[in-house]
Amino acid sequence: MIATVFRNDDLPPAERFEAWREMSDQASVPMEIRCDHKDDFRAAARTVVLDAVDVCYTSIPSVRAYRTPRHIRRSDPELYHLRLNVSGETELSQADRETRIGVRQFALFNTSRPYQGANTQGRVDAAVVRFPRALLPFPEARVDELAARRLDGREGIGALLADFLTRFVKDADSYPASDAPRLGTALFDLVTALLAHELEAESSVAPESRQRALNLHVRAFIQRHLGDPELSPAAVAAAHHISLRYLYRLFEPQEHTVAAWIRAQRLERCRADLADPAQRATAIQTIATRWGFTHPADFSRAFRTAYGVPPRDYRRATLSASACEQG
Structure with missing residues (x-):
């Protein structure tokens, strides 16, 4: 700019x-x-x-x-x-x-x-x-x-x-x-x-x-509100005093549906935390829960679908690469 x-x-x-x-x-x-x-x-x-x-x-x-x-x-x-x-x-x-x-x-x-x-x-x-x-x-x-x-x-x-x-x-x-x-x-x-x-x-x-x-x-x-496990399209619509149908219409021109965008944002926050050397000692499930995932299996499956590898493998590879660059 x-x-x-x-x-x-x-x-x-x-x-x-x-x-x-x-x-x-x-x-x-x-x-x-x-x-x-x-x-x-x-x-x-x-x-x-x-x-x-x-x-x-x-x-x-x-x-x-x-x-x-x-x-x-x-x-x-x-x-x-x-x-x-x-x-x-x-x-x-x-x-x-x-x-x-x-x-x-x-x-x-x-x-x-x-x-x-x-x-x-x-x-x-x-x-x-x-x-x-x-x-x-x-x-x-x-x-x-x-x-x-x-x-x-x-x-x-x-x-x-x-x-x-x-x-x-x-x-x-x-x-x-x-x-x-x-x-x-x-x-x-x-x-x-x-x-x-x-x-x-x-x-x-x-x-x-x-x-x-x-x-x-x-x-x-x-x-x-990504960390709130109750965050859903219905909760978002209610918070803004609009109908669920109108909320869906707001997202129509976008790449994701409302639910998919919420999930994508949560996964991206988890990915960033897993790649953070300062959080290497934080349990994966703690990170997942922090961003609204309450079921470990659901989180692992969603993460693998989005990034091609399980959360544990992603963290290991990313932190190893970071350590090599610093070394």
């Missing part, structure tokens, strides 16, 4: 703040930056473009930022910014509203309106999703009701979006450029779902977008 990176730590300490200030002033959404400790201002930004959406990850010390009417007249790309704090706290204000967000909390901003932000308690790492206002299926006036309000990223669709962003920022280099449109669609579906939930306007979202967001939500739920 192609990324645009800005760092100032290779500059002399006295020049670092000015370099960041100039970069911020010349951006497509220019802002004024103020800081009380300009003598050694270490900051970094990394931006990945995903078709019509982009994600900017920033790591910035204590600072204040202002987007004024003058900045808006200079450049107004008519975007929304949805900010997720990965670490630290940020004070934010827009449209006569003020809020403070912490870790795994979101805040939304309209770039066509003045706003302010401040990291006053030290360094803050944040992921900012930037997207055209025109892409949203809601009236701008309604979306602006959410500006500078704290949105939760610890439960429900907010947690799924926070997980997606955190994982994407960590693994962006591992994705090929050809994945950008699909990742952008998935990300924007989650953003739209979060805003629709906050606005109680789910019916305004296109059915295919709702379906894609629900599919991601279902898969994340399954991943979190």
Whole structure:
């Protein structure tokens, strides 16, 4: 995945703040930056473009930022910014509203309106999703009701979006450029779902977008509950208040059925643990039980079908190969 990176730590300490200030002033959404400790201002930004959406990850010390009417007249790309704090706290204000967000909390901003932000308690790492206002299926006036309000990223669709962003920022280099449109669609579906939930306007979202967001939500739920032996298609459907038939329909375009995907994910977790030298003393059945397999014979048969060898043989061969490589 192609990324645009800005760092100032290779500059002399006295020049670092000015370099960041100039970069911020010349951006497509220019802002004024103020800081009380300009003598050694270490900051970094990394931006990945995903078709019509982009994600900017920033790591910035204590600072204040202002987007004024003058900045808006200079450049107004008519975007929304949805900010997720990965670490630290940020004070934010827009449209006569003020809020403070912490870790795994979101805040939304309209770039066509003045706003302010401040990291006053030290360094803050944040992921900012930037997207055209025109892409949203809601009236701008309604979306602006959410500006500078704290949105939760610890439960429900907010947690799924926070997980997606955190994982994407960590693994962006591992994705090929050809994945950008699909990742952008998935990300924007989650953003739209979060805003629709906050606005109680789910019916305004296109059915295919709702379906894609629900599919991601279902898969994340399954991943979190693989160790539960009671996890089944019926349990997944009940947890999401949908019919079993609709759950099956969600998985129709996929390679696996719901039950097959649950089994495949469990087997892959078991395979990874069996190949882990740090777990060589852990009994195979303990690993199988950890990931939801309650019957040893069923696990052994399923593992052999998936990987061509019994679990014990796979572990022996994999750990021996690992030992040879290290030796």
